[in-house]
Amino acid sequence: MVTASNKSRKDEKVKLSSVLNAQNAQLIEAFVDMLWLEKGLSQNTVNAYRTDLSKFALFLQDERVDDMLNVESFQVSDYLAHRLTKKLSQRSTARFLSSARAFYRYQISLKACNKNPIDHVSNPKLPSYLPGTLSEAQVEALLDAPDLSDAVQLRDKAMLELLYATGMRVSELVNLQMHEIGMLQGVIRVTGKGGKERLVPMGEHATHWIKTYLKEARAQLMTKPSNTVFPSKRGLTMTRQTFWHRIKHYAKVAGINTHLSPHTMRHAFATHLLNHGADLRVVQMLLGHSDLSTTQIYTHVAKERLQSLVQEHHPRG
Template sequence: MNISATNQEIIDDFISMLWIEKGLSENTASSYKTDLTTFCRFLKQFCGDVTLLELSGTHIDTYLEYRVSRNISQRSTSRFLSTCRALFKYLIASHKVNKSPLENIQNPKLPSYLPSTLSEQQVNDLLTAPDDNDPIQMRDKAMLELLYATGMRVSELVNLQMHELGLVQGVIRVTGKGGKERLVPMGENAQDLVSHYIKYFRPELLNRPSNTVFPSKRGTTMTRQTFWHRIKYYAKVAGIQTHLSPHTLRHAFATHLLNHGADLRVVQMLLGHSDLSTTQIYTHVATHRLQKLVEEHHPRG
């Protein structure tokens, strides 16, 4: 179902502002657009030709009730409300509306969530799963090693460019969310492996000029989804049964650093978190693992 031309124009202008002024990533902007387009389709079907400029709290409440009836997750609903708040902040600043219809609407309380992570032995098994003699698998091996060594996001890794690698200095200039840059040390193992891959294996993957460090088989930039499938493949090869996500090695990077005594603010800086509270969840993961170790190995645990 198509949405009204007015709502489409509002959404397009909002997304353009996010791109130009906020430097939002393509994935985040796409999520915002999907949230708002889905909402506008609901409005057209159930509320008539209501534009986003005419929204009331009642419209929002009706949509939230609809989402509950469809068993849509609270986390997804919380993201939708955040999207709407960003939209109305923009509309107010643009003098298109006077106030937000979300003033009296609260986000749903989210269940506590601890990210899944791997033990140090499981990480080692995963990193050694690829074949050292195959160009594709050596690319993947270098990617896995770099992911664990730096805590990069998968989206940051697949978009990494040659000029962002400081192999002599052992650092990477990572372009994160909102176009923010940070310098991250890569460690000796990752430094050696990436250097070896670039010298001996990367040229075999290039069938066209490319500045991408880890090109796909076609020589283009690899998608996040493709690399996620590669991670799952190597986890199967390594016999890892733990539930994985694309950020599993990022979680392991943070948790293992904290387990070995790293300062929380240093981990925050390495991960590129703007808010320390986002990083603090890893202290809970580390504490949870310590509690399990005590329960399993202490004579009175």
């Protein structure tokens, strides 16, 4: 199924590649192919690298620099200034610098060039970002929103319960396969970024609702054979965009006016675990973060909890 966002990304790729010179286009495609084949990065991540590097190459071509391998640090600085005039976000600029550093490191490893023009360019200072989340009461309201008499909404109920119980990404949820659910052991095998697998406990509530859904609703959605746990109404693998719209629908039903993102339930999972005393490294493993620094966006929760514990239990709190 071709979604509007997938089509726009494809159109942008065609548009960018059509105006790049052949040498730069070949360099970028060889690099992103390596990312996909050797690093196992997702297609969305690979597309982001391609877009960042293509836009940089186009800027260089406009500046009469036709070879991406012959770039100086001042030209990178000129491009950053250009991005500033376009009022592009600091976060997207930081992503470009990360993409470009990786590109030039790869070229150096191939001995295609002998210096990385990004090495002496500082990353922009990003504002501290705390992910939006929901209170425990709001999550309960969201989980209670689906109409359980309807097969599609019973499927959605099981998906929401599993999302909150495991903290998995929406993309991981919609691609979940039947053989990855261990009902007797109460765990699921989640395939995350880069094809990395992790085992995550489901908990009693999620296990109950998945069993109920499998028994009462899944067969009604299976218009064709599939190993997907949560097929769409057409019996196909659901897109993450489709389920994101389902989440927004149930938030409206539940009267939740808080800004939501596709990761809101994932953030709620991590935040509520820490609120109830979970260790940050345990949360890291459950979320599938390879680096603890990624999980540390949630440390503000742990700090708040520590402060409340001190105030409650210390004699001079």
